[in-house]
Amino acid sequence: MQYSKPPLSIDEQVTRLTQRGLVCENPERLKHYLTHIGYYRLSAYWLPFEQPPVEPNSRNHNFEAGTTFDRVLDLYDFDRKLRLLVMNAIERIEVAIRTCWANAMAMRHGSHAHMDSELFKDPWQHQRDLAALSREIEKSSEVFIKHYLDQYSKPLLPPIWATVEMMSFGQLSYWFSNTKSTEIKKEVMQSLKLPTIEVLEKVMHTLTPVRNTAAHHGRLWNRQFPMTLPEIKRLRERVVPNNAPNRLGHRIFNYLVIIEYLKSVINPTGQWKSQLMSLLGTVSESDLMAMGFPGDWLEREPWVGVA
Template identity: 45%
Template sequence: MTRTFGKPALTIAQQLALLQAEGMTVADPARAEHWLRHVSYYRLSAYWLPFEHPKGHAGPRFVPGTTFETITALYDFDRKLRLHVLSAIERIEVAIRGSWAYALAHHAGPHGYLNAALYSDRRQFHDNLSRLAREVGTSPETYIAHYRDTYDDPAMPPVWMVAEMMSFGQLSRWYSLLDDRALRNTIAKPLGLHETVLVPLLKHLSTVRNSCAHHGRLWNRGFLLRMKVPQKPADLVATLEPPPPGPARLYNSLVLIRHLLKQVDPQSQWMIELKQLLGTHPTNGLSAMGFPTGWAGRPLWQ
């Protein structure tokens, strides 16, 4: 049986009227229309979803007391959270790029990263290399253009150059593919984690970063690409929550980010600023982010 989409496009006025008819209180219709025009009904719908009755409920869609102002306050909170998390991941990303390039350069030479024997899966290595070579061939970066114009052999730049141009997702794939566990641990050591934890964590943080960079909802999102909960150091373990069944919530991600920042930027005020931001949550709904009761008393939040 063919299922045909039949929803019509609604005007801004119709969108607002629909929300009011479904039980949402709108104190300032002009302001609400501005939000619907410049943010969009569909983007905001992700933020009012927690305020909806379960499907099949008889009566209005929204629970009593739902206001448009709460929805926009939640949207603003999430926007600030994304920017704050992105600023931390940027510093972590720079650190892992540097550690990866330094370790490989001293282990195998400036172009040793091109040796397929270093990697656990030859096919995946060649896929990664083909993708990277295409980016090098079209890169407008001055340092890449200089290498292309100055050297013919090897065709690819040294590891410290490609480390700066590849995406975070690519970097995590190159790192996880290394066959030598000791080399992976050498790269992980400056970040204060074992490689068995850092490998899945970088993949997870790449997903978190992409959500932030592409303006996706973050605060109560569930992440299918999960991290591994480490067994040490003690202050980290005591701050983390046991992994829940189903998608991972943001709390453990924030704890690991806090731990990594302690290694790469010890003077950072990121944790203090995060706690201040969390205090502005419009509904204090931190449990939807995976925050446990009494979280602020755990070691890494001190």
């Protein structure tokens, strides 16, 4: 089937939404946000307020009675603030893993350990990862990268503690998984107080799409992520089981649990948890359920008793 829907002007978008039952006392305000946020982006937040479809695998488009634009906008604003908090925490986690891995590699194998294929399980994968990293360095405008390239001709790449700064979280995950030394991996694992190397590798792998969604302004609220976190015995009572109905284990709640755990290991005196709790207090119970929050989440660690 060929797509044939014509584009709508902002005024036409306002008309369509009000005809479908969206309550907005100030059409100019609605027009403003449609202009600066966009109909398509906002539609993800008003979709739950639409009436049930008449037929399976269809969409009604008409809003439940009393649905206001302010309600939709509040949900959008909540999600924007949640993304900022999640990015803040994952940045700390990412930097901690980068730093520990690079230091362990350098202390055992020298400043350019990342260039030695013998230190990696799959030398072909290492060569592909190294080539991708070299391209990132070649086009980088970072002062520390330009300084190295201007000052030194060999080795071709900067030392590992500089080069690692050019890795995305996803790239770091692959470099870490391909590292041959169990002792190096164990050092990173122990620094984060995780039980096994396999758990750390899967945590890195599963947090990558969460990080990328937040970094690219995607929706965290009510999103289902493709992977589930590994089972961690000490966190078992905190999370929703991976096999919970309606794929609740794939929603952001479980990820917030592991993010909070790692963040508390890295920065025990930080305010991230209380900031998150304050934000969560601004939305309804149904909004929390859409993110996979269980009904008794406030009675579980680490949220119990947090002001």
